[in-house]
Amino acid sequence: MNEVQGKNQADSHIGGISATLLTSVLSMPLDLAVSALCDCAELEERVEQAPDWEARFLDQLKIALGRAFADREPAALREVHRALFSLYDLHVMDGTSPRTANQFNPTLTRVRSRIERAWIDSEVGRLDIETGASDSAAMVRSLKDLWARHPVAAHPLFDFLEKDASREQVIAFFKSDSALNIRFFDLLLFSMVGSREGVRKELAQNFWDESGRGEAARSHVSLFQHLLETVGVGRANDNHAGELGWQGLAGHNLFMLTCLNRRHYFKLLGIMAMTELLDPSQYEKLARGCRRVGLGNLNELDYYDEHVTIDVIHGEGWLANVIVPIVNETPSVGADILLGAALRLASCRDYYDALFEQLTA
Numbered sequence: 463m464n465e466v467q468g469k470n471q472a473d474s475h476i477g478g479i480s481a482t483l484l485t486s487v488l489s490m491p492l493d494l495a496v497s498a499l500c501d502c503a504e505l506e507e508r509v510e511q512a513p514d515w516e517a518r519f520l521d522q523l524k525i526a527l528g529r530a531f532a533d534r535e536p537a538a539l540r541e542v543h544r545a546l547f548s549l550y551d552l553h554v555m556d557g558t559s560p561r562t563a564n565q566f567n568p569t570l571t572r573v574r575s576r577i578e579r580a581w582i583d584s585e586v587g588r589l590d591i592e593t594g595a596s597d598s599a600a601m602v603r604s605l606k607d608l609w610a611r612h613p614v615a616a617h618p619l620f621d622f623l624e625k626d627a628s629r630e631q632v633i634a635f636f637k638s639d640s641a642l643n644i645r646f647f648d649l650l651l652f653s654m655v656g657s658r659e660g661v662r663k664e665l666a667q668n669f670w671d672e673s674g675r676g677e678a679a680r681s682h683v684s685l686f687q688h689l690l691e692t693v694g695v696g697r698a699n700d701n702h703a704g705e706l707g708w709q710g711l712a713g714h715n716l717f718m719l720t721c722l723n724r725r726h727y728f729k730l731l732g733i734m735a736m737t738e739l740l741d742p743s744q745y746e747k748l749a750r751g752c753r754r755v756g757l758g759n760l761n762e763l764d765y766y767d768e769h770v771t772i773d774v775i776h777g778e779g780w781l782a783n784v785i786v787p788i789v790n791e792t793p794s795v796g797a798d799i800l801l802g803a804a805l806r807l808a809s810c811r812d813y814y815d816a817l818f819e820q821l822t823a
């Protein structure tokens with residue numbers, strides 16, 4: 463066999479595999495299809511060899527998006543959010559993963575942006591907010607009002623965890639929260655990328671606290687891992703994201719949506735503001751519940767205790783030193799900050815409702 467024959471044979475071999483893979487994903491649920499595509503080392507070449515395939519795949523995607531966001535089928539919502547989670551993971555995964563080859567794959571990027579568009583349209587349609595804050599002082603008042611008046615600020619899940627939950631139920635809460643808590647380091651970093659110079663001191667202070675103020679064992683991720691180890695929750699590659707329902711995945715995806723898309727940057731600032739405001743009172747109840755079921759003797763509650771105190775400072779600091787200067791500089795981004803805040807509260811509500819129901823079932 464000469465060199466040319468050998469090459470032709472190799473090409474038709476690749477063509478054969480690509481036809482098999484690309485055909486088979488057309489009949490898979492969206493999350494499995496996206497996962498298989500992410501795993502395909504020569505995805506771009508294979509799609510180029512099958513010119514009609516992408517349009518067919520995008521048609522399938524449209525059907526899945528309709529079931530998820532128009533019909534609100536829970537199974538479809540989970541499929542779509544699992545797919546989106548995998549697509550976002552391409553941008554934060556360890557550099558040794560073979561999937562990194564597809565970080566900027568054009569087909570996967572197109573799939574991602576179609577999911578994002580359908581999802582955001584449907585989320586904004588479910589919200590009822592006024593976006594008319596006129597200046598930075600009004601903006602701060604609006605954000606605080608939005609938070610204080612929202613049902614999620616006094617969600618019964620945390621009263622249950624404080625007063626009635628068993629040790630197993632408390633541990634199930636830790637496990638459910640773990641993917642987002644462990645990813646938070648990166649999320650905070652994304653808020654620093656492309657940030658305005660005047661707000662960097664506050665962002666850096668927040669990040670310094672998150673990373674343990676120079677002590678690796680005191681980083682929030684380490685503190686949380688210590689808690690999981692103490693209560694016997696084993697490590698998982700995906701930090702138990704695979705066990706989440708659509709609500710938990712959507713909460714995670716909302717952060718990633720705004721971290722990875724520059725045009726949603728100001729929504730991210732609103733999301734972060736709500737996160738800092740929500741944590742202290744909820745974690746205070748949770749920490750009391752943890753002690754009630756016998757936890758706390760091995761410093762394993764430091765993660766929550768730390769957030770009870772420090773997020774009060776972070777919450778005020780975020781409003782005064784991030785939101786205020788940015789809105790003073792560019793009043794037009796205020797609407798997006800508020801929208802991000804409202805989206806975060808809505809996604810927390812969906813998640814806490816579902817988790818409460820699941821824990822008490």
Ligand SMILES: [Fe+2]
Pocket residue numbers: 646672682769
């Ligand atoms: Fe933290």
Ligand SMILES: [Fe+2]
Pocket residue numbers: 668738772773776
């Ligand atoms: Fe914080």
